Amino acid sequence: DVKVTQSSRYLVKRTGEKVFLECVQDMDHENMFWYRQDPGLGLRLIYFSYDVKMKEKGDIPEGYSVSREKKERFSLILESASTNQTSMYLCASTLGVGIVEQYFGPGTRLTVT
């Protein structure tokens, strides 16, 4: 059974702080994704990674960066948090070529005050 875990369920940060969201998967998946989930907007792709140290921007990368130093771990970094980054952040992973099903983590609800 695939397990995708996220470091925090709830997080409250102040404007301007640097924020790290961590995601770990235990099934040797190649591809990992970060989304933000907002009511009325669905899931929007922030960044994804198709291999260790490889990353590509998604649809809304501004204000975010990512790091993937190990295959199982994909970190999302908010360089300087702003109130408009208050959201639910979802991490997902998928095995690789030909296997499309994405497995999601439980989400991190980030509030920036």
Add this chain to the structure above:
Amino acid sequence: AQRVTQPEKLLSVFKGAPVELKCNYSYSGSPELFWYVQYSRQRLQLLLRHISRESIKGFTADLNKGETSFHLKKPFAQEEDSAMYYCALRRGGGYNKLIFGAGTRLAVHP
């Protein structure tokens, strides 16, 4: 442009009534479409994919290329079907990226 549209934010039905959650897509190639579901306090999970042509928890979805639709249907709704439903389209360009619709909340009342 690649796009997924779910026109209804909320669909409210009574138990036993038929359900149809609408999904329309825009894609120039051969589409791969999915339905994901998120029950209260649970993580998002795959419900079904059009390639499989399967029925999961009584739900089915048929790809209609002429109408560019992939509506999710169930003949008799149950209270446990109450959840957030997202339609998703596999993007071109590889790496298993998906485009999600805005989601429809299904509320099934007793």
